Amino acid sequence: MTYPRIDLEGATIAITGAARGIGLATAKAFIEAGAYVALGDLDEALAVQAAADLGDHAMGHALDVTDKSSYAAFLDATAQWRGLPLDVLVNNAGVMPNGAFLEQSDRIDQLTMDVNVYGVIHGMRLALPGMVERGYGHVVNVASLAGKFPLQGLAVYNASKFAVVGLTAATRLEMEGTGVSVSTVLPSAVRTELSSGIDLGFLPTVDPEDIAAAVVRTVKTRAGETSVPGYVGVLANAHGLIPGPVMRAFRKVAHDDAAISRVDDDVRRVYLDRIEKQ
Ligand SMILES: NC(=O)c1ccc[n+]([C@@H]2O[C@H](COP(=O)([O-])OP(=O)(O)OC[C@H]3O[C@@H](n4cnc5c(N)ncnc54)[C@H](O)[C@@H]3O)[C@@H](O)[C@H]2O)c1
Numbered sequence: 210m211t212y213p214r215i216d217l218e219g220a221t222i223a224i225t226g227a228a229r230g231i232g233l234a235t236a237k238a239f240i241e242a243g244a245y246v247a248l249g250d251l252d253e254a255l256a257v258q259a260a261a262d263l264g265d266h267a268m269g270h271a272l273d274v275t276d277k278s279s280y281a282a283f284l285d286a287t288a289q290w291r292g293l294p295l296d297v298l299v300n301n302a303g304v305m306p307n308g309a310f311l312e313q314s315d316r317i318d319q320l321t322m323d324v325n326v327y328g329v330i331h332g333m334r335l336a337l338p339g340m341v342e343r344g345y346g347h348v349v350n351v352a353s354l355a356g357k358f359p360l361q362g363l364a365v366y367n368a369s370k371f372a373v374v375g376l377t378a379a380t381r382l383e384m385e386g387t388g389v390s391v392s393t394v395l396p397s398a399v400r401t402e403l404s405s406g407i408d409l410g411f412l413p414t415v416d417p418e419d420i421a422a423a424v425v426r427t428v429k430t431r432a433g434e435t436s437v438p439g440y441v442g443v444l445a446n447a448h449g450l451i452p453g454p455v456m457r458a459f460r461k462v463a464h465d466d467a468a469i470s471r472v473d474d475d476v477r478r479v480y481l482d483r484i485e486k487q
Contacts, residue, residue, distance in 0.1 A: 212390050212431050213345050218243035221295050223287045225274050225332065226302025228255035230401035231351060234417035235299055238425045240266045247287035249274075250302070251487060274302045274328030275320075277335070284335055294343060298336045299424055300329040301351040303369075304484045305403045307468040307477070310364040318365045320487060325369035326376070333380060337389065344388035347431065349424050350377045352393045354412070354436065357445035362468025374434075381433055390431040396420045397441045406477030411463035413438055 222239050226232040227248035236246045240263055248263075249272030250256035260269030268290050272283040288294060303325050306317045329350050340346025355363055356370030377393040384391055398404055398414040415437055423437045436442025448456060464471060 220244040221293050222297045223247045224299040225249050228252045231417045231420045232301040234421035235424050238421035249283040275323040277331045280331045297347045299349045300332045305366050307362050321365045326372045340389045341387045346389045348391045350393045354397045361466035392427045395436040402480050406473040408471035
């Protein structure tokens with residue numbers, strides 16, 4: 210599939226959950242490539258401050274991706290900012306509660322699906338029609354390795370990220386021939402607040418800048434799926450072919466229940482308190 214080339218110099222980009230972590234690193238990477246970036250976040254003050262720190266190629270705005278009208282207001286403000294249409298949307302906002310499935314609250318389950326799944330659905334429903342009309346545009350949905358590989362202690366997060374992988378793959382097919390691409394990026398563990406306090410030592414851990422570089426790269430490659438690091442994607446796609454007993458032995462040695470058993474509760478509490486207030 211070929212797509213009209215997107216020139217990042219002067220392009221308009223919107224990123225959700227961009228006040229910190231991967232979203233903020235991605236905003237920086239796009240600005241370094243010459244683009245103008247609207248940073249949307251539930252933490253409006255942090256988004257506005259982050260944008261001010263980034264300079265005149267950045268704009269901070271309030272956004273709750275679970276609320277379609279809030280998402281629409283963010284995209285309207287992005288379009289009005291420079292009087293130019295959106296070239297690239299990055300659906301990055303996400304939450305990751307951890308703990309045994311039977312101990313999770315209904316409210317946090319709902320929040321996880323609302324932010325991680327409906328946030329992405331709202332964004333695509335709102336941004337894709339204009340892109341299709343223009344025959345030009347790109348959407349990147351930040352999923353996770355957890356969208357391919359089940360992990361104990363992350364069941365509902367797994368469910369939400371499996372959903373994003375399927376959602377992206379199907380919409381990508383529907384967009385064929387329109388000039389608009391939809392891609393997903395699947396990070397392994399990343400050093401941000403979201404994974405803080407969990408010793409996911411068996412997973413390769415990368416920096417937010419590594420994910421940011423991969424997101425920017427998709428504007429050129431338009432690859433359907435990009436895993437970071439790349440080999441993790443190969444393993445995640447192949448794990449279903451490995452015999453059950455071998456996989457179970459590997460999981461045991463690798464402490465695949467780290468999100469339950471290898472948690473520093475004091476460190477983790479800071480993040481969990483943040484998302485419980487959402
Ligand atoms: N950190 C990791 O290990 C890791 C690994 C794989 C995938 N991911 C994914 O990467 C994405 C970014 O994660 P991160 O590590 O940068 O997390 P983070 O917690 O550092 O940042 C996420 C940002 O999203 C914002 N946010 C949360 N709910 C929102 C809502 N309803 N509306 C708007 N903004 C909202 C938060 O305020 C925060 O600023 C998430 O989708 C996450 O699932 C992270």
